Amino acid sequence: MISIDTRSRVPIYTQLEKQIIKLINLGVYETDSPLPSVRSMACELGINPNTVAKAYKELEQQGVVYTVTGKGLFVSSSDLSSVHKLTIKAAKSALIDAKNSGIDKATIVKIINEIWEEANND
Amino acid sequence: MISIDTRSRVPIYTQLEKQIIKLINLGVYETDSPLPSVRSMACELGINPNTVAKAYKELEQQGVVYTVTGKGLFVSSSDLSSVHKLTIKAAKSALIDAKNSGIDKATIVKIINEIWEEANND
Amino acid sequence: MISIDTRSRVPIYTQLEKQIIKLINLGVYETDSPLPSVRSMACELGINPNTVAKAYKELEQQGVVYTVTGKGLFVSSSDLSSVHKLTIKAAKSALIDAKNSGIDKATIVKIINEIWEEANND
């Protein structure tokens, strides 16, 4: 379910973080359920356990998950607000980038309408 | 006209690239007109000439500017569409992520209005 | 009477130790009276008996309780002064740090009042 591109310039632990957040959003990892252990995740992805641990620790600092000593990492509840904040922050950053490139507001609004209209057809 | 934040995690040459593209959009740097020389730009911004050279080189690779040997760098007649496509693609991706997280369309629209309203004051 | 926060970074056995000391101070556990057995304590708190045993063992090493073979653990007649000395030493060290940082005495007094005022409601 998680794919890592070791050749990408974006750090592996960052890729992991983003994909875990996505999976939490999609409900694959449920509130108060454990994430895969550092070792098993590392083994599955073929990367170093330290790298997984780094991603996990950052997620904990962001309030997305919490540690139970000796048991593992669990998805934090709190209405997923931490996750939402991160997602919104990322979107805002991309939009500011667009504005600074001189992209028209109308262009962006059009894109948004496209994205959310599809949802209405569900 | 160009401001560099040395404390930012965004590389200086990237900041420079983005701001030059913005200035071209605004018409400050006109088609077939020369950009400031590497040395003068570096001096003005108080940064290393190598850094300016790197930004210029990337802009040339993107087709935004072209070199005239012995004369300097000139703004290409290209409509920047290729550069914009990348930026738009990134923004779209972030927005789709937001939608998938269950974030409200209204929330996004509000953010967009915030970002572009500042621009209306120009 | 004892509450354990499994999510806390403070080890469970440490939480247990501190709360037992507090209860002895409050007179809930009286001198030469027995503490709950490892098993019953573990069961009541929903934690591992090994963890309770570890806390009990440390309390014994600190002289807070003593073992009567075959009967259990009893509250020592010690006045806890040795345990308190350690805590006071730690607090004093933190306060000196604060002073050296140029933090105002009033700020500290205010914090103390906040902390102990809650206690007055007991």
Next chain:
Amino acid sequence: MISIDTRSRVPIYTQLEKQIIKLINLGVYETDSPLPSVRSMACELGINPNTVAKAYKELEQQGVVYTVTGKGLFVSSSDLSSVHKLTIKAAKSALIDAKNSGIDKATIVKIINEIWEEANND
């Protein structure tokens, strides 16, 4: 100026963080001046550069220092408020610990008076 106890149970990077904060408080590391580089600090203390990097990164997340890419780490200004917050937090934590151990408010107040009265004699 910095001493590390590798045999202590408190992590090396935590010891480093605390001592750096102390040195900033004492004015040894001045605002907008660079900290020793990761490598030189590691060499001087006889520890691994990664460990130093970990301490530095945490300090940055706490807003105590900022990174200038390719240049190094610099002491953040902002009236040292970040540093103060950390120091106060540590003191508060120690005081709560003391209260929970059943230590009297009067005892603490006495300690505070001792500490700050010495200052008046300077």
Next chain:
DNA sequence: GTGGTCTAGACCACC
């Protein structure tokens, strides 16, 4: 030169 990332492998504390 600087910090940042990653790996490999060791050891520890906690449960």
Next chain:
DNA sequence: GTGGTCTAGACCACA
């Protein structure tokens, strides 16, 4: 079993 810390050493991006 779990996560946390530390080391040794490699490689990269940035200025």
